[in-house]
Amino acid sequence: MDSLHAIGFYVSAALAGVGGLGLAFARRHERRGLALGLVGVGVAGAYASLSAGFAAVIALLCYAGCALLIARPDYRTVEHSVGTVWRQLGAVGAAVLFAALAYAAYRGDFVHATFYGGPFGSLSLARLMFAHDALATEAVGGIVLVALIGAAAAWRRERPRDHTEGRP
Amino acid sequence: MSVTLVSVMFVAAGLIALGAFIAAWKRQLTAALTGLPLVFAGAGIAFAGVARFSTAASGPPLVGQEMAVLLVIVALAAVALGVGLAGRESSR
Numbered sequence: 001m002d003s004l005h006a007i008g009f010y011v012s013a014a015l016a017g018v019g020g021l022g023l024a025f026a027r028r029h030e031r032r033g034l035a036l037g038l039v040g041v042g043v044a045g046a047y048a049s050l051s052a053g054f055a056a057v058i059a060l061l062c063y064a065g066c067a068l069l070i071a072r073p074d075y076r077t078v079e080h081s082v083g084t085v086w087r088q089l090g091a092v093g094a095a096v097l098f099a100a101l102a103y104a105a106y107r108g109d110f111v112h113a114t115f116y117g118g119p120f121g122s123l124s125l126a127r128l129m130f131a132h133d134a135l136a137t138e139a140v141g142g143i144v145l146v147a148l149i150g151a152a153a154a155w156r157r158e159r160p161r162d163h164t165e166g167r168p
Numbered sequence: 169m170s171v172t173l174v175s176v177m178f179v180a181a182g183l184i185a186l187g188a189f190i191a192a193w194k195r196q197l198t199a200a201l202t203g204l205p206l207v208f209a210g211a212g213i214a215f216a217g218v219a220r221f222s223t224a225a226s227g228p229p230l231v232g233q234e235m236a237v238l239l240v241i242v243a244l245a246a247v248a249l250g251v252g253l254a255g256r257e258s259s260r
Contacts, residue, residue, distance in 0.1 A: 006169045013179040016209065020186040023202050024193065036202055043209045046179065047236065049171070050220040055212070055236045062244040066205050069251050070198070078197040078254045090192020098185030105177030110222050112173070117229055128234050140238045147245035151252030 005049045012045025033071025040064060053120035176217030183210030201250040208243040212236035 019042055022035030040063020047056035117124060129137045187206030194200035212235070219232025 003169050006171045009171045009176075010169075013182075016179075016183060017186070020183060020190070020206050023206065024186065024190045029199070032199060032202055036205065039206060039209060043183075043213065043240075046213050047216055050176070050213075050216045052216045052219070052233045052236060055216060055233050055240070058237050059209075059212070059240045062240045063205065063209075065244050066202075066247045069247055070202060074255075075198070076255045077199075079195055082195075087193055087195075091189055094185045094189035094192060097188055098181055101181030101184060102178055105174050105181060108174070108177070110173045113222055115220050115229070121230060121233060124230050125233055125237070128230050129237070133231075133234060137238070140242060144241055144245040147249040151245075151248040154249075154252035154256040 009046055009049035012042045012049060014042070015039075015045065016042025018042075029075045029077075030071045033067040033069075036070055037064060037067035040067065048119075051115060051117060051119050051121065054122040054125050173217055173221040176221070177214060180210040180214035180217065183207070183213065186210075198251055198254045201247060201254070204246050204250070205243040208239045208246075212239045215239070 016039050019035045019038030019040075022038065023032055026032045026035055040060055043063065044056040044060040047053070047059055184207050187203040187208075187210060190203030190206060191200050192203075194203070215232035215235040217232070219230055219236075
């Protein structure tokens, strides 16, 4: 990997990190949507630096969709009733998780191999997804379809009562 | 300056932990839900890194990229479902 790709990877990772911190500490949902878009740009850049151009395009599109969902004007909030102690325990657990994953990455004995794929790889990826692992792809497609149908059904509002009352 | 699998794993660990922190720390359900794409992004970067640096010569080389693509799509579906369910709960 040359220096340009390395700089691209680290800049993208920093963008994703800044976006993640924005997600964690932003109070307004529009800003959270913006931060999620920034995370998407960073993740797409990291994918592109790792010679996964097709995944980068898909990530950019999907995270833009996520950001639009979060930043939409009719955003509604639901407070969940978890106590402060549990939230703090969760935060400490996240820190412990980072320490464990970083230690595993640092101590890991990884096999190093030469990469022969191209920078985009859409043809090889399509062969893999639709021929070699077609069943897994269809399963994920089914899950996504059910989730989107569920989301649409849950989001649908009841019609206002005054529209339906008084009709014959 | 170079990128190794260890540095990729560090970035992935940071994103996963940050996503877990957001999911645990936020009071609002929809705000906590935004940690989920971050966790999936970290996992996807780890998969793409393994596909780039450490794929065995005998196996298919792009399985990691395939997993990254599928994880991104599942993250979008999860956010859509969560936002939809949150809207339903708040309208009651």
